Amino acid sequence: MTVGSAWFIIAFAMALSGCSTSAPEPVPSIATTSAPGRRALQTPARAVAQRRKYAPDGLTCAPILTERFPYPTQADANAAYLRLINAAGPGRSYPSAVRLFGCKPGALDAQIARVTRHRGPVVHCATDLLDGDGRQLRRETVNFYYHGHRWTMQQVHPPRAPVAWHNREHSPRDFWWWVPGRSRYQ
Numbered sequence: 001m002t003v004g005s006a007w008f009i010i011a012f013a014m015a016l017s018g019c020s021t022s023a024p025e026p027v028p029s030i031a032t033t034s035a036p037g038r039r040a041l042q043t044p045a046r047a048v049a050q051r052r053k054y055a056p057d058g059l060t061c062a063p064i065l066t067e068r069f070p071y072p073t074q075a076d077a078n079a080a081y082l083r084l085i086n087a088a089g090p091g092r093s094y095p096s097a098v099r100l101f102g103c104k105p106g107a108l109d110a111q112i113a114r115v116t117r118h119r120g121p122v123v124h125c126a127t128d129l130l131d132g133d134g135r136q137l138r139r140e141t142v143n144f145y146y147h148g149h150r151w152t153m154q155q156v157h158p159p160r161a162p163v164a165w166h167n168r169e170h171s172p173r174d175f176w177w178w179v180p181g182r183s184r185y186q
Contacts, residue, residue: 099127
């Protein structure tokens with residue numbers, strides 16, 4: 001083995017080791033995350049499966065995005081969460097921070113538990129609520145909407161019970177369905 005080939009193998013091994021291990025993602029914290037005031041609406045360049053998504057300014061978005069659409073970044077989500085708990089007032093204990101998991105355009109309606117698309121930048125995200133050590137307490141669906149040059153968070157508590165009429169009433173059976181010339185729906 002020559003000296004040149006040894007250096008090539010060492011450099012190649014170092015390059016591979018750098019690709020395989022990445023530094024752990026820092027835990028978002030409301031205390032360290034700056035609360036942006038007026039921010040431009042940002043759309044990730046691409047929504048590709050199994051790739052990290054970045055806003056044009058380099059801030060990270062949720063790992064799972066369904067389509068190219070304006071989404072809040074992790075910093076925007078934490079700033080919106082901070083405004084939400086500041087408006088709620090003292091007296092309760094709140095999770096320390098939030099982390100976006102997956103986002104999709106549209107808002108989740110709390111009464112009927114369906115997603116409705118809107119003209120403006122409105123998304124619903126699976127959001128992890130984190131404790132002070134960065135451990136996940138629970139995952140909730142949260143609506144985010146962009147208004148007044150900032151993202152606003154709206155917690156949603158959809159009904160968890162199945163719809164009362166689901167699978168209870170069967171359609172009447174038409175015994176003459178096979179006769180040609182009959183209307184399909186009578």
